[in-house]
Amino acid sequence: MKNKEVLDEKNVDTENKEVTELKERIKELENQLREFENYARRLKAQFENYKMEAAKEKEMISVSATGRIVEKFIPVLDDFKRAFSGAEDSVKESVFYKGIEIIYKNFKKALESLGLKQIEVGEKFDPFEHEAVEKIEDEEKEEYTVLEVVEDGYKFLDRVVKPAKVKVSVKPRR
Known part of the structure; x- marks a missing residue:
């Protein structure tokens, strides 16, 4: 019987050793699983950031x-505006002129829908939106008052693409 007891003890020791080894292996595998889960989360976050950056870049390219x-x-x-301003009164009543005027309005509306805006010219000269093409001496007007718009200016999505060309007043030299 003693042999059987010794064998049982050896089996128990072997089983305990195997259980301990298996528990250690489970802990290793759990640690690896946590590492993989963390890696997967980081990778997912990086991919989401990449997708957002790629979408922004695509939008910027499209806008540009x-x-x-x-x-x-x-x-x-x-050119349309110059043509209209140079037309004689008799021509302005023609069907052709009115048709060209409609085409101009539709063309302008299409460009505005893409983001083009005409620069509004106020009374004061703004060097960021205006280009002074002529300075006119005038004692009555405040200095750098816009007297006349020579050519319209335009912005595309709040960026000046063509400054308005204007005539401005300056004080006379003495």
Whole structure:
């Protein structure tokens, strides 16, 4: 019987050793699992950040390309305005003139829908939005008052793409 007891003790010791080894292995695997879960979370966060950055970059490229295209059409708007201002009164009553005027308005509306805005010219000269093409001496007007808009200016999404060309008043030299 003693042999059986010795064998049972050895089996118990072996089983305890195996259980201890298995518990240690489980702890290792649990630690590895936590590491993988943390890595997966970080990787997911990095990927989400990448997606947001890529979307922003795509939007910036789109806005930039649209801006360059819109800027190319500004001279066409100016040409329309010059053509209208140079037209005689008899021509202004023609169907052709009115048709061209409608085309101009639709063209301008399309550019505005893309983000183009005409610069509003107030009374005071603004060097960020205006370009002084002529200075006119005038004692009655306050200095750097806009007297006349020579050519309209435009902004694309709040960025000046063409400053308004204006005539401004200055005090006479003595």
